[in-house]
Amino acid sequence: MQFGGLVAVNHFSIQLRPGELVGLIGPNGAGKTTVFNMITGTYAPTSGRTLWLGEEITRLPVHGITARGIARTFQNIRLFTDMTVLENVMVSLHHKLPVRFWEAMLGLPSYRREEARMLDRAMHFLQELGLAHLASEKAGGLPYGQQRRLEIARALATKPRLLLLDEPAAGMNPLETMELAELVREIRGRYNLTIFLIEHDMKFVMRLCERIKVLDYGITIAEGTPAEIQKHPEVIKAYLGDAQYA
Numbered sequence: 001m002q003f004g005g006l007v008a009v010n011h012f013s014i015q016l017r018p019g020e021l022v023g024l025i026g027p028n029g030a031g032k033t034t035v036f037n038m039i040t041g042t043y044a045p046t047s048g049r050t051l052w053l054g055e056e057i058t059r060l061p062v063h064g065i066t067a068r069g070i071a072r073t074f075q076n077i078r079l080f081t082d083m084t085v086l087e088n089v090m091v092s093l094h095h096k097l098p099v100r101f102w103e104a105m106l107g108l109p110s111y112r113r114e115e116a117r118m119l120d121r122a123m124h125f126l127q128e129l130g131l132a133h134l135a136s137e138k139a140g141g142l143p144y145g146q147q148r149r150l151e152i153a154r155a156l157a158t159k160p161r162l163l164l165l166d167e168p169a170a171g172m173n174p175l176e177t178m179e180l181a182e183l184v185r186e187i188r189g190r191y192n193l194t195i196f197l198i199e200h201d202m203k204f205v206m207r208l209c210e211r212i213k214v215l216d217y218g219i220t221i222a223e224g225t226p227a228e229i230q231k232h233p234e235v236i237k238a239y240l241g242d243a244q245y246a
């Protein structure tokens with residue numbers, strides 16, 4: 001992926017196997033979010049391809065990729081801050097509905113039944129993420145950690161097979177971070193997900209991921225198990241220059 005003269009991600013390649021929990025780490029500006037943006041259709045890569053279950057999805061629009069079962073959360077949280085917690089999840093579910101404008105307009109029973117079912121489903125995802133008691137709060141008023149959980153609830157509501165989490169623990173305290181690690185592991189099992197995540201919290205990554213890839217200036221400098229990554233000389237060198245890990 002090139003931006004003008006900058007090669008943000010160079011010769012990147014990854015294969016995700018069903019059910020895997022894979023981490024993507026690297027210093028600021030390494031190209032991690034750019035990888036997610038390419039997978040999810042936000043950026044069309046300058047060259048290269050993305051294959052999903054045998055189908056090329058490289059240049060599909062974002063909604064086409066969501067519809068195929070790839071969901072994400074954002075490093076810079078993107079909730080509808082003026083809407084309630086529940087409404088934020090409902091919006092994701094609405095995307096799944098065929099458009100039935102007149103049924104909605106006329107308030108037909110079939111539509112009202114559908115609405116009731118969606119409400120149940122939305123509450124179900126809030127429950128999963130421990131947010132049910134906050135259903136009627138404004139999303140923008142939640143503390144950071146809960147906003148990040150709400151983003152996950154919303155992503156789950158699109159019924160993904162692959163979930164991409166961009167710095168899910170950012171802004172969380174150590175306890176919240178460890179609870180989140182547990183939760184991510186649980187939802188992976190419960191929803192048969194494959195999870196690919198970016199995170200700067202090394203304890204979180206090392207505890208959770210089965211396999212880790214390390215980017216530095218757009219280049220893959222290491223990949224392996226947490227144990228292999230922790231003692232990898234290139235990784236230690238890349239991170240030692242970065243105050244946040246010193």
Ligand SMILES: Nc1ncnc2c1ncn2[C@@H]1O[C@H](COP(=O)(O)OP(=O)(O)OP(=O)(O)O)[C@@H](O)[C@H]1O
Nearest residue numbers: 003006008026027028029030031032033034035075
């Ligand atoms: N739309 C864009 N236009 C121009 N440059 C971009 C764009 N998106 C990303 N970049 C550049 O690409 C490089 C990689 O950015 P990216 O956001 O992928 O890094 P990152 O690894 O996610 O960093 P961080 O840990 O800070 O989130 C950076 O130099 C960034 O400035």
Ligand SMILES: [Mg+2]
Nearest residue numbers: 032033034075
């Ligand atoms: Mg990023």
